[in-house]
Amino acid sequence: MASASIPEINLNSGTGKIPALGFGTASDPPVDSQTIKTAVLQAIELGYRHFDTAALYNSEQPLGEAIAEAVNRRLIGSRRDLFITSKLWCSDAHPQHVAPALSTTLKNLDTNYIDLYLIHWPVSAKAGKVEYPIKAEDFAPMEFGSVWAAMEECQRIGLTKAIGVSNFSSKKLLEILATAKIPPAVNQVALRWAYEQGIGVVMKSFNRERMKGNMSIFDWWLSSQEVDMISEIPQGRACLGLDYTSIYGPYKTIQQLWDEDI
Ligand SMILES: NC(=O)c1ccc[n+]([C@@H]2O[C@H](COP(=O)([O-])OP(=O)(O)OC[C@H]3O[C@@H](n4cnc5c(N)ncnc54)[C@H](OP(=O)(O)O)[C@@H]3O)[C@@H](O)[C@H]2O)c1
Structure with missing residues (x-):
């Protein structure tokens, strides 16, 4: 699955490996589709095999186009050579909307399955269009049990190979685990993760030289002394998720959103 230079790690669910x-x-500020498509093609050429998208990012379609072109140009043998992650947006985080949302994602990507589907944030919003920021009055508590059961059904019918969550506190993960038949394969959080601690990393650069440089982390090692020194640095969340709190919603403060895991 991965190119020779990017190692793979096991998914928590035991359902396979992830580069x-x-x-x-995702790009902030947003860029046009052609820029995303060009960057993805360059990344495939350089050896990236794992791509992270989401219904929210407006990047599913250009990613799908880049994959089709990469296959045409024989940069890869087929779509199966790639690992694709996408995410369920809050307005679709209702049991009856999960499978239709994933079907739209598959249509955008022009593929019949993805490798990993994540619940993007642990909160639901009024059903309707995918939009950000979510209006304060549109937030609703997520029915963790039934939304997760709908995610499990997506995996069972083959729309995705694995399922997981994103931006979940330990407490909210336990709520999912209380009824889960399939445990979440990952919990993706916006932290500067450390590969040396056995954790996968998602990086964004649309600049070819920096894409190349970011792959070189597998060519050198930190000494145990350096790892210890880095561990001493206080860690904080890059994204506190203030936009997911609302006086009308289930989380009025970031402390409630993260259950103090800040
Ligand atoms: N699950 C979630 O809720 C969630 C949240 C945040 C992010 N993510 C995912 O994680 C990805 C990365 O997000 P992020 O927040 O870490 O990235 P980011 O802050 O959005 O972007 C990284 C920035 O660093 C620059 N950069 C990258 N490599 C560099 C290098 N070697 N030297 C100097 N600058 C460099 C990039 O600029 P250039 O493009 O110009 O190189 C870019 O502006 C997103 O695209 C998304 O797929 C998921």
Whole structure:
């Protein structure tokens, strides 16, 4: 699955492996589709095999186009050579909307399955269009049990090979685990993750030289002394998720959103 230079790590669910370095397709400020498509093609050429997208990012379609072109240009043998992650947006985080949302994602990507589907944030929003920021009055508590059961059904019918969550606190993960038949394969959080601690990393660069440089983390090692020194540095969340709190919603503060895991 991965190119020779990017190692793979096991998914928590035991359902396969994930290339340890993923290529992020979210861009802030947003860029046009052609820029995303060009960046993905360059990334495939350089050896990236894991791509991270989401219904929210507007990058599913250009990612799908880049994959089709990569196959045409024989940069890869087929779509099966790639690991694709996408995410369920809050407005679709209702049991009856999960499978239709994933079907739209598959249509955008022009593929019949993805490798990993994640619940993007642990909160639901009024059903309707995918939009950000979510209006304060549109937030709703997520029915963790039934939304997760709908995610499990997506895996069972083959729309995705694995399922997981994103931006979940330990407490909220336990709520999912309380009824889960399939445990979450990953919990993706916006942290500067450390490969040396056995954790996968998603990086974003649309600049060819920096894409190349970011792959070189597998060519050198930190000494145990250096790892210890880095561990001493206080860690914080890059994205506190203030936009997912609302006086009308289930989380009024970031402390409630993260259950103090800040
Ligand atoms: N699950 C979630 O809720 C969630 C949240 C955040 C992010 N993500 C995923 O993770 C990806 C990465 O997000 P992020 O927040 O870490 O990235 P980011 O802050 O959005 O972007 C990284 C920035 O660093 C620059 N950069 C990259 N490599 C560099 C290097 N070697 N030297 C100097 N600058 C460099 C990039 O610029 P250039 O493009 O110009 O190189 C870019 O501006 C996203 O695209 C998305 O797929 C998921």
